[in-house]
Structure formats: structure tokens, C-alpha cells
Amino acid sequence: MTGSSPSDPVVLDRVTKRYGGFTAVDGLSFRVAQGEIYGFLGPNGAGKTTTLRMLLDIVKPSAGSISILGSSSAIDVRRRIGYLPEERGLYRKMKAIDSIAYFAQLRGLSAGAAKRRASELLEEFGLEKFARSKNEALSKGMAQKVQLLATIAHEPELLILDEPFSGLDPINQQTLETLIADQRRNGRTIIFSTHVMQHAERLCDRFLILAHGQKRFDGTLENAREIYGHRLHVRSAAPAAAFESLPGVVAVRLEKAGGEENLYEVELAENADPQAFLQQVVGAGIAISRFEQAGATLHDIFVSLAGDDASEAIAEAAE
Numbered sequence: 001m002t003g004s005s006p007s008d009p010v011v012l013d014r015v016t017k018r019y020g021g022f023t024a025v026d027g028l029s030f031r032v033a034q035g036e037i038y039g040f041l042g043p044n045g046a047g048k049t050t051t052l053r054m055l056l057d058i059v060k061p062s063a064g065s066i067s068i069l070g071s072s073s074a075i076d077v078r079r080r081i082g083y084l085p086e087e088r089g090l091y092r093k094m095k096a097i098d099s100i101a102y103f104a105q106l107r108g109l110s111a112g113a114a115k116r117r118a119s120e121l122l123e124e125f126g127l128e129k130f131a132r133s134k135n136e137a138l139s140k141g142m143a144q145k146v147q148l149l150a151t152i153a154h155e156p157e158l159l160i161l162d163e164p165f166s167g168l169d170p171i172n173q174q175t176l177e178t179l180i181a182d183q184r185r186n187g188r189t190i191i192f193s194t195h196v197m198q199h200a201e202r203l204c205d206r207f208l209i210l211a212h213g214q215k216r217f218d219g220t221l222e223n224a225r226e227i228y229g230h231r232l233h234v235r236s237a238a239p240a241a242a243f244e245s246l247p248g249v250v251a252v253r254l255e256k257a258g259g260e261e262n263l264y265e266v267e268l269a270e271n272a273d274p275q276a277f278l279q280q281v282v283g284a285g286i287a288i289s290r291f292e293q294a295g296a297t298l299h300d301i302f303v304s305l306a307g308d309d310a311s312e313a314i315a316e317a318a319e
């Protein structure tokens with residue numbers, strides 16, 4: 001786990017956001033370290049966007065404190081932040097190159113420098129042909145790329161991207177993954193939210209899983225696998241009850257019923273040792289033809305930690 005430091009660019013301490021009687025974010029604390037990619041995962045309505053908006057001081061927390069780049073308000077340090085909001089929007093009649101330059105100027109670049117930077121970025125991302133096209137003439141994916149370039153044009157040290165992959169085709173998703181990884185290589189800190197576990201799995205140093213406004217997990221994939229690692233796959237002709245009665249077993253689920261043998265997922269208590277479980281099985285005379293620790297993917301972990309509405313969120317994201 002990354003050690004926390006007083007200079008961490010983002011620190012949330014028991015942050016809550018209430019809308020009337022409804023709590024959208026509930027006592028949330030986490031830190032993002034300098035130079036890491038931090039993923040925000042959670043089903044629809046989990047509180048991701050609300051948290052990102054509080055970070056940016058677009059909405060005020062009802063309780064708790066936020067520190068961003070050493071300030072209590074993102075407004076004071078806005079030139080050092082790049083933000084891609086969930087709701088996309090470029091001025092329809094503006095040209096792509098001018099849109100990027102416009103945002104860069106708002107964030108402190110001179111008119112000349114902003115235009116040069118916009119032109120370089122369009123070329124780097126293969127959009128130079130569209131530099132003088134009006135935004136309304138761009139495809140949805142291209143417009144999103146232009147907006148992303150507008151987000152990074154002023155070379156912010158902290159990037160906050162709300163669902164940056166949504167609406168992009170697989171090739172452009174790959175381009176965006178490369179862009180995010182390159183930004184980190186250049187020392188930037190990146191926070192992004194997503195429903196698509198594969199992006200988070202490939203990119204994130206650490207991630208946060210939110211559900212119903214509450215933190216369900218904060219750490220690395222390895223940390224999550226340690227929690228999830230006490231699940232075993234066992235193939236056997238014996239009934240589930242044979243395993244349920246063994247010491248250290250919390251639950252046995254039938255994964256797949258077979259003609260002669262079934263595949264079970266066995267969940268062990270946190271302090272139980274899988275090898276000791278195997279010895280118990282052998283000692284009890286139960287025949288098994290397969291025994292392995294479940295190699296959990298982020299998808300499995302997400303569904304397990306975020307609850308029932310999580311699988312629905314993933315299914316929607318895959319559509």
C-alpha cells in the first residue's frame with residue numbers, strides 16, 4: 001500500500017454530501033498520492049460524480065474536509081488541474097483547434113502558446129485534418145477526444161476524468177489508455193471514474209470502490225485479491241454439506257452442477273489457510289478432482305464488494 005504523505009495531492013477526510021434527506025456520499029475518506037493513477041469504481045448512483053464535483057469545489061460537502069494540491073478549494077489551484085466532466089460539451093460552432101486553445105487560455109496559457117499547443121496535440125492524436133472543422137461536424141468520439149485534449153492542453157499536474165472512456169470505440173479507448181499512462185509517466189496524478197473494470201485493472205495503481213455513497217474498498221488490486229483470495233474452486237462428487245461441515249469454511253456455493261461432479265466455490269474464514277482446508281478434505285476422505293484458489297479479476301471483486309447492483313452496472317457498461 002502506498003504510504004500517505006502530507007503532500008498528497010488529494011486528501012478527503014470524512015466527507016459527506018446530503019441532498020435534503022438523501023445522503024449521496026457518506027463519510028468518505030481517502031488519499032491519492034503524487035504520480036499515481038487512482039480509479040473510482042462504483043455502480044450507477046454510487047456517488048462518484050458527486051465526489052469528483054466536491055473535489056473540484058463545484059458542489060460543497062455537507063460535512064468533512066478536502067485538500068487538493070495543498071488548498072482547501074480547487075478554485076485556488078484551478079490552473080494546475082485538468083477536469084473532464086461527465087456531461088460533455090464543446091461550443092458547436094467553434095473549430096476544434098480553437099476549442100482546445102480556448103480552454104488552455106482559460107487555464108493561463110498565452111493566446112499564441114495555446115494555439116501552438118492545440119495544433120501539436122491535434123497532430124499527435126491524428127486529428128490534424130479536423131483542426132479547422134467545427135465541433136458540430138465531428139463524430140461523438142472525435143468531439144470527446146478534442147475535449148480530452150482541451151483538458152490536458154495546459155499540462156495540469158492533476159487530471160480528474162469523469163467516465164473518460166464512455167462513448168469511445170475500442171481503438172480510441174486504447175488511445176486514451178496510452179494517453180493516461182503517458183501522463184503518469186510524465187509525473188502527473190490522475191483520477192478517473194469508470195464502469196469498465198478492464199480499464200481500471202490495466203491502468204490503476206490503486207482504486208476506490210463506492211456503493212451507496214460509502215467506501216467499500218480502497219487499495220491496490222493485490223490488496224483486494226488478499227481479501228478475495230480466500231475463495232477456492234473445488235470439483236467433487238461430494239455434496240456441498242460435506243465441505244460446509246469442515247473447520248474454517250464460511251460458505252459453499254454451487255458454481256456449476258455436473259453429471260458426476262459439481263464445481264463449488266468455497267469461501268474460507270479470513271484467518272483460514274487453504275492448505276489446511278485441503279488437508280481436512282483429504283483427512284475426511286472426500287475425493288476431489290480439482291482444487292485451486294480463485295484467481296479473482298477486478299470484475300469479481302467489484303461485484304463482491306459493491307453488491308447486487310454492481311453486476312447490472314457492468315452489464316450496462318458492456319453494451
Ligand SMILES: Nc1ncnc2c1ncn2[C@@H]1O[C@H](COP(=O)(O)OP(=O)(O)OP(=O)(O)O)[C@@H](O)[C@H]1O
Pocket residue numbers: 019022024042043044045046047048049050051086
Ligand atoms: N443535485 C442533486 N440533487 C439531488 N440528488 C442528487 C444530486 N446530484 C446527485 N444526486 C444523487 O446522488 C446519488 C449519487 O449520484 P452520482 O451522480 O454522484 O453517482 P455516480 O456514482 O456518478 O453515478 P453514475 O455512474 O450513474 O454517473 C444519486 O442517487 C443521485 O440521484
